[in-house]
Amino acid sequence: MKIAVASGKGGTGKTTLSTNLASFLAENYPVVLTDLDVEEPNSGLFIEAELVSEERKFKMIPEWIEDKCTLCGICQKVCNFHAVIQLGPMIMVFPELCHGCYACSELCPEDALPMIRKKMGQLKHFKKGNLHFVESRLDIGEEQAVPLIKQTHKYIDQHFDKDFIRIYDAPPGTSCPVMEAVKDTDFVILITEPTPFGLHDLTLAVETMRELKKEFGVVVNRYGIGNDDVLKYCQEEQIAVLAKIPNDRRIAELYSQGKLIYREIPEVREELEKVKELIIRRMEEVVR
Amino acid sequence: MKIAFTTKGTSWGSAMDPRFGRTEYFLIFDEEKDKLSAYDNRAAANDAHGAGPKTAQKLFEYSPDVLITGNGPGGNAAAVLEKTGVKIYVGAGDMTAKEAYKAYKDNRLKQF
Numbered sequence: 001m002k003i004a005v006a007s008g009k010g011g012t013g014k015t016t017l018s019t020n021l022a023s024f025l026a027e028n029y030p031v032v033l034t035d036l037d038v039e040e041p042n043s044g045l046f047i048e049a050e051l052v053s054e055e056r057k058f059k060m061i062p063e064w065i066e067d068k069c070t071l072c073g074i075c076q077k078v079c080n081f082h083a084v085i086q087l088g089p090m091i092m093v094f095p096e097l098c099h100g101c102y103a104c105s106e107l108c109p110e111d112a113l114p115m116i117r118k119k120m121g122q123l124k125h126f127k128k129g130n131l132h133f134v135e136s137r138l139d140i141g142e143e144q145a146v147p148l149i150k151q152t153h154k155y156i157d158q159h160f161d162k163d164f165i166r167i168y169d170a171p172p173g174t175s176c177p178v179m180e181a182v183k184d185t186d187f188v189i190l191i192t193e194p195t196p197f198g199l200h201d202l203t204l205a206v207e208t209m210r211e212l213k214k215e216f217g218v219v220v221n222r223y224g225i226g227n228d229d230v231l232k233y234c235q236e237e238q239i240a241v242l243a244k245i246p247n248d249r250r251i252a253e254l255y256s257q258g259k260l261i262y263r264e265i266p267e268v269r270e271e272l273e274k275v276k277e278l279i280i281r282r283m284e285e286v287v288r
Numbered sequence: 289m290k291i292a293f294t295t296k297g298t299s300w301g302s303a304m305d306p307r308f309g310r311t312e313y314f315l316i317f318d319e320e321k322d323k324l325s326a327y328d329n330r331a332a333a334n335d336a337h338g339a340g341p342k343t344a345q346k347l348f349e350y351s352p353d354v355l356i357t358g359n360g361p362g363g364n365a366a367a368v369l370e371k372t373g374v375k376i377y378v379g380a381g382d383m384t385a386k387e388a389y390k391a392y393k394d395n396r397l398k399q400f
Binding site: 081082083085086087088090092094096097143 | 335337338339341342344345348364367368371372
């Protein structure tokens with residue numbers, strides 16, 4: 001079972017929900033929580049576990065061989081990302097802009113742009129009891145999150161069997177990294193807050209999930225602030241509201257100390273219980 | 289000397305565009321020929337990534353000696369511009385092209 005926690009708007013509680021839900025589920029089931037917000041992973045702040053392994057992650061980029069190059073210009077014409085630029089008698093490669101598509105390298109008639117490895121980030125795997133935690137972190141200056149997210153998915157597929165409930169903490173927004181994070185998951189939880197901003201970005205996230213033909217439901221965080229528009233929207237659009245996490249100063253205080261909230265605040269545990277029931281029900285459906 | 293400006297229009301009275309990579313236009317003033325020409329760069333707005341190097345490459349085709357802009361180019365664009373040897377002056381983002389030219393002549397702009 002693969003569940004992604006995503007949101008249109010940033011700062012609505014993806015990490016809060018992911019870390020608390022994963023830890024809560026791990027009380028009874030084997031769980032792997034993966035932080036796919038590789039540009040700024042922060043689930044690790046809330047998970048205390050032992051480091052199991054660590055890997056450097058690489059992407060492939062072209063390297064210009066001046067002696068072979070005839071300056072025909074094909075490479076820069078085929079690059080959609082302006083990562084290869086011809087400047088007078090030279091070719092410049094911008095590794096941070098490169099999507100690693102191989103087009104310039106494959107289409108170069110002189111083999112003057114062979115692909116080489118470039119480090120883009122680091123993957124770390126932690127474990128405590130039933131809970132595994134995997135975090136990937138993009139190196140400073142790297143612009144492409146998608147290749148690292150892809151490789152992290154691969155790591156999870158290779159290291160965890162189907163008995164594990166997989167929770168993915170997705171990046172914010174609705175762009176490529178989010179799609180890469182959620183595209184192979186069975187269910188997406190969209191977390192939002194009941195404010196005009198929250199609603200606006202939720203509608204974008206809903207459109208994205210519908211485009212990707214994903215099953216999804218909504219969790220309302222900081223319930224009690226703002227207005228009822230998010231709930232009305234979900235009702236009109238027939239979107240299931242899975243849980244409502246109350247707006248509570250104690251939650252913010254615990255969060256600021258890097259603590260999990262469901263252990264201290266019974267109302268949060270009750271809401272997580274609802275999400276857990278949904279997950280367990282779906283797992284049983286899959287088995288049948 | 290050929291002097292390039294990042295601008296939001298095609299004449300001396302046009303406001304400067306403080307951005308380099310996504311500047312709407314650039315103007316090239318050829319001092320010897322006393323001639324001002326404009327290049328339309330508005331297509332750069334559609335580039336999700338890599339607008340800087342692309343604009344720098346376009347600029348290279350006009351081989352200016354000096355570039356006058358606002359905020360200054362980003363890292364990738366600066367890497368290209370460095371190879372072209374163009375001298376870059378910044379801080380003209382709130383001026384018109386004419387004012388920027390005068391400020392450059394009066395040595396009031398900062399070299400990047």
